[in-house]
Amino acid sequence: MSDSDNPAILEVDNLARHFPVRGFLNRQVGSLRALDNVSFAVEPGEILGIVGESGCGKSTLGKTLMGIHEPSEGEVRMLGERIASPGQKRAARIRARLQYVYQDPGASLDPRWTLRRSLHEPLIIHTDWPKEKREEKVREIVKAVGLPVEHLDLYPHEISGGQQRRVGLARILVLGPELVIFDEPTSGLDVSVQATVLRLFRDLKSEFDLTYLFISHDLAVVQSICDRVIVMYLGRIVEIGRTAEVFAAPRHPYTQALLSAAPVIGGPRVTENFSLQGEPPDPSNVPSGCRFRTRCQYATSECADIDPELDDEDGHGVACLRWRELSV
Amino acid sequence: MSNLLDIQALSLGFRTEKGIAKVLDRIDISVKPGEIVGLVGESGCGKSTLARAILGTLPEGQTEINSGHIRLDGVDMLSGGKAAEHLRGRVVTFVPQDPFASFNPLFRIGTQIQDLMRFKAPRDGAGSFGRSRKADEASAIAMLDAVQLPQPKAILAKYPHQLSGGQRQRVMIAMALLPQPRMIIADEPTTALDVTVQAQILGLLRRLAVERGVSVLFTTHDLGAAWEICDRIVVMYAGQTAEIAPREQFFGDPRHPYTRMLLDSLPSPGRDPVGIPGGVPSPLKAPDGCRFNPRCPRATDICHESRPALTTGSDGHAVACHHPWLAKAEGAHV
Ligand SMILES: Nc1ncnc2c1ncn2[C@@H]1O[C@H](COP(=O)(O)OP(=O)(O)OP(=O)(O)O)[C@@H](O)[C@H]1O
Ligand SMILES: Nc1ncnc2c1ncn2[C@@H]1O[C@H](COP(=O)(O)OP(=O)(O)OP(=O)(O)O)[C@@H](O)[C@H]1O
Ligand code: SF4
Ligand code: SF4
Ligand SMILES: [Mg+2]
Ligand SMILES: [Mg+2]
Numbered sequence: 001m002s003d004s005d006n007p008a009i010l011e012v013d014n015l016a017r018h019f020p021v022r023g024f025l026n027r028q029v030g031s032l033r034a035l036d037n038v039s040f041a042v043e044p045g046e047i048l049g050i051v052g053e054s055g056c057g058k059s060t061l062g063k064t065l066m067g068i069h070e071p072s073e074g075e076v077r078m079l080g081e082r083i084a085s086p087g088q089k090r091a092a093r094i095r096a097r098l099q100y101v102y103q104d105p106g107a108s109l110d111p112r113w114t115l116r117r118s119l120h121e122p123l124i125i126h127t128d129w130p131k132e133k134r135e136e137k138v139r140e141i142v143k144a145v146g147l148p149v150e151h152l153d154l155y156p157h158e159i160s161g162g163q164q165r166r167v168g169l170a171r172i173l174v175l176g177p178e179l180v181i182f183d184e185p186t187s188g189l190d191v192s193v194q195a196t197v198l199r200l201f202r203d204l205k206s207e208f209d210l211t212y213l214f215i216s217h218d219l220a221v222v223q224s225i226c227d228r229v230i231v232m233y234l235g236r237i238v239e240i241g242r243t244a245e246v247f248a249a250p251r252h253p254y255t256q257a258l259l260s261a262a263p264v265i266g267g268p269r270v271t272e273n274f275s276l277q278g279e280p281p282d283p284s285n286v287p288s289g290c291r292f293r294t295r296c297q298y299a300t301s302e303c304a305d306i307d308p309e310l311d312d313e314d315g316h317g318v319a320c321l322r323w324r325e326l327s328v
Numbered sequence: 329m330s331n332l333l334d335i336q337a338l339s340l341g342f343r344t345e346k347g348i349a350k351v352l353d354r355i356d357i358s359v360k361p362g363e364i365v366g367l368v369g370e371s372g373c374g375k376s377t378l379a380r381a382i383l384g385t386l387p388e389g390q391t392e393i394n395s396g397h398i399r400l401d402g403v404d405m406l407s408g409g410k411a412a413e414h415l416r417g418r419v420v421t422f423v424p425q426d427p428f429a430s431f432n433p434l435f436r437i438g439t440q441i442q443d444l445m446r447f448k449a450p451r452d453g454a455g456s457f458g459r460s461r462k463a464d465e466a467s468a469i470a471m472l473d474a475v476q477l478p479q480p481k482a483i484l485a486k487y488p489h490q491l492s493g494g495q496r497q498r499v500m501i502a503m504a505l506l507p508q509p510r511m512i513i514a515d516e517p518t519t520a521l522d523v524t525v526q527a528q529i530l531g532l533l534r535r536l537a538v539e540r541g542v543s544v545l546f547t548t549h550d551l552g553a554a555w556e557i558c559d560r561i562v563v564m565y566a567g568q569t570a571e572i573a574p575r576e577q578f579f580g581d582p583r584h585p586y587t588r589m590l591l592d593s594l595p596s597p598g599r600d601p602v603g604i605p606g607g608v609p610s611p612l613k614a615p616d617g618c619r620f621n622p623r624c625p626r627a628t629d630i631c632h633e634s635r636p637a638l639t640t641g642s643d644g645h646a647v648a649c650h651h652p653w654l655a656k657a658e659g660a661h662v
Contacts, residue, residue, distance in 0.1 A: 018358075032625045043477035053524060054493070054521075054522050067435070133405075160607055161371075162607075190370040190371050190549055191549070191551070191590060191593040191594055191601075192370060192589070192590065192593045192603055192604035193603070193607075194593065194595070194603075194605030195592075195593040195594075195595070195601035195602055195604075196603040196605075198595065198601060199584040199601070199603065200602060202600075217522060217523070218595075219523060220552070220594070220596070221593045221595050223595070223596075223597050224595035224596055224597050224598075224599075224601070230454070234612075243597075247597075257524065257525065258524060261523040261524045261526070261527040262523045263527075263550065263552035263553060263555050263556040264552075264555075265551065265552055265555045265577070265579055266555075266579060266580075268422040269534075269556055269557075270527055270556065271527055271534055271556055271557065272531070272534075274526075274528070274531060276524050277476075278478065279492055279494055279524075279525065287532070293360075
């Protein structure tokens with residue numbers, strides 16, 4: 001799967017996460033398969049995007065990698081060391097090297113604390129640094145994310161949404177992570193603010209040698225910032241490859257439909273011939289075989305029987321039984 | 329064609345503890361029958377306030393109308409008369425951004441639709457007596473069908489939380505359609521939805537305009553969505569009209585500095601988006617003159633002193649700026 005000689009920073013093997021579905025008297029009556037059979041590797045220094053419709057398991061994947069959810073099956077390795085598997089206690093040592101940025105950074109800031117206190121807090125928890133050393137680090141990072149140092153005395157409600165995101169980022173960066181998982185980092189931002197935030201992500205990445213997992217359902221943002229992209233559907237990876245390649249020549253019928261739904265300024269109106277109908281099925285009752293078959297215009301009877309594996313060609317993987325014949 | 333909606337020089341503010349928030353400052357907008365007009369601008373620039381002014385849902389006792397008028401189908405919507413009240417919910421209806429907040433969580437969808445019909449929907453056939461439940465249900469189902477909801481009968485029996493976001497938004501549009509309005513105001517109707525669902529909903533709104541002649545005023549901060557369905561686009565900045573242009577001209581030949589900078593902020597592969605430094609000013613202390621002047625690279629003294637008038641060219645392209653970008657040469661394309 002790898003397209004370079006660098007060892008992977010993160011390896012994900014057959015990862016699954018199921019949530020119990022409970023009925024009367026709290027008895028488990030079923031299982032919601034939020035994530036199934038997910039495997040991929042993250043190269044050091046890349047920005048790997050994760051896209052897909054709401055509920056397809058993007059956040060569950062991010063949180064399972066982070067150890068917020070325990071895997072139901074499979075394992076996650078960081079620089080060769082196993083950091084998550086069923087029943088495994090989390091290695092605290094590795095924790096600070098992998099960070100998760102929640103969608104709403106305002107919510108992760110305590111409204112009663114000044115920004116200074118919010119930024120010292122992670123260092124108090126994770127290091128035994130004296131106050132002066134912490135303050136020095138906090139100031140360095142605050143400058144790096146483009147906030148005036150005077151803002152350290154403000155409270156969250158006194159700064160704008162874009163600035164809150166910067167503080168949220170600063171909170172993560174003070175810990176010196178290697179891999180940062182962003183969950184919908186630009187949703188709800190105006191394009192004018194989004195543009196500055198995206199540039200900041202790029203600048204910080206090179207300044208601090210970071211690797212990003214970038215969860216988003218904004219295809220234009222993913223296309224502009226990610227080196228590679230994973231497309232998910234109903235808990236599965238259906239396609240993975242270099243962003244430019246996947247956007248230019250999507251192989252999976254679902255990726256094709258997803259990309260054709262996004263408006264292209266200057267292009268034809270997509271609403272006039274958009275074909276994908278309805279919404280994804282309930283993940284507590286997934287279709288047999290290929291999970292996309294209930295909405296796929298190319299589905300055959302075989303698709304109901306065989307669950308397609310990722311078929312990799314030139315670092316571009318696709319999970320569809322018919323992609324080769326459909327691409328000619 | 330004459331305008332269905334005609335707003336001219338509308339200024340209004342809200343009384344707050346810290347003074348008057350001057351939220352709309354001489355806004356001009358018009359919508360023709362069957363036309364889809366997009367109202368775009370950054371968060372806080374007054375899009376929802378304008379929608380609420382038309383719908384008559386601004387906070388009473390807190391709002392000050394300073395100038396201008398809103399006319400819908402010739403009726404003065406600001407006078408507070410009976411005629412205006414009659415139009416609201418019948419001739420003009422509303423699709424909100426967050427459909428969940430607009431449903432009563434305790435009642436089934438069917439019950440809520442029936443209540444709405446009792447008050448607002450015209451009856452087929454004569455006589456106000458003997459309005460039958462059956463007929464109501466049939467027209468509700470027809471409407472859910474029209475917005476392409478599968479199994480409409482089953483949907484009527486569900487509670488709001490049992491529907492997905494896309495399904496709720498479709499029910500909202502169906503409810504907005506029931507009174508057979510001539511105009512729908514849709515306030516960011518797809519912001520919370522996936523692109524796949526957005527494409528379905530935008531397609532639906534467009535078909536309504538093309539096939540039934542319904543006008544749509546569509547507020548959004550998503551320029552892609554505006555490209556997708558609008559005939560004409562109005563850019564608002566901090567409560568002022570900045571530019572009005574037909575869709576192709578808006579994207580291909582923007583003249584207002586703010587419009588240009590908005591378009592340059594869009595992410596696109598292989599180019600660093602530029603962004604706009606600073607933020608939308610608070611309506612409590614909006615700058616004098618052109619409100620964009622603190623963020624505008626083209627600003628000069630006159631921009632701080634006088635408010636540029638909205639000037640319409642022969643091509644129907646209107647811009648309010650002392651130093652607009654000049655029109656592109658003939659033959660330029662999007
Ligand atoms: N803690 C949980 N308990 C039970 N089910 C859950 C839990 N978290 C997520 N799910 C379910 O798992 C599925 C995947 O959810 P997830 O939040 O990962 O989706 P997502 O791709 O991040 O969607 P969105 O784009 O809306 O954020 C959904 O069906 C969701 O309802
Ligand atoms: N009742 C009120 N009292 C005082 N100020 C108000 C009131 N309602 C709205 N405002 C202010 O009016 C301005 C415009 O708000 P409005 O909601 O119309 O913006 P918007 O363009 O719809 O933004 P968004 O894209 O975030 O929905 C904001 O600065 C807001 O704080
Ligand atoms: S495996 Fe079959 S149903 Fe699935 S995407 Fe391919 S053609 Fe469609
Ligand atoms: S009037 Fe002046 S400040 Fe306003 S947009 Fe035009 S050049 Fe900029
Ligand atoms: Mg999520
Ligand atoms: Mg609004």
